[in-house]
Amino acid sequence: MKKAMMATWSESEESSEEENEKEVENMCFIAIDELDEVNSNLSDEEIHDVFEELYEDFExxxxxxxxxxxxxxxxxxxxxxxxxxxxxxxxxxxxLEKENEILRKENEWLTSSLSIFSCG
Known part of the structure; x- marks a missing residue:
């Protein structure tokens, strides 16, 4: 069941990737068409000015x-x-943790020695 779900999921991812690629291609074609329309309406000087602006932006x-x-x-x-x-x-x-452990053990030993000494 899990493998079937994974296969379905991967297939849907692939199909959505294909759809995205087609969508991008369509947008590129639209942009090219629009660019052709703009270019046909612009003079050489205007195209040169636009190019210079684009180059400045690039810089x-x-x-x-x-x-x-x-x-x-x-x-x-x-x-x-x-x-x-x-x-x-x-x-x-x-x-410091090692030193702390050593001092803790030393403190325990001294405490037990003191209690033995007090009792004795």
Whole structure:
């Protein structure tokens, strides 16, 4: 029963993916048709101006991408530093837990020795 449900589910996913691809294709065709209509109504100078605007937008986005990549590198460096500090804290924590256990046992031994001494 479970395998049948999984097969049905995967088939429905595949069909929805196919539908999405067809939908995207249709949108592309519509966009191309609209672009052809716009291009036929524009002069060469207007097309050149639109191209220049698009290129300026491209340049701005490219600069933003470069700055975001630098930010990512900086954040990755900070993440590594924090990871190293965390490792050091974990090591210290382990050492303190061991020391605490030793002191707890020593305290129990001293308490029992004191009670024996008091009773004796």
């Amino acid at each position: 701005k986005l490219n600069l933003k991408i470069i700055s975001l990549k630098k930010k990512i590198q900086q954040l990755e460096k900070e993440l590594r530093e924090v990871g190293e500090k965390f490792s050091k804290v974990e090591i210290s924590k382990t050492q």
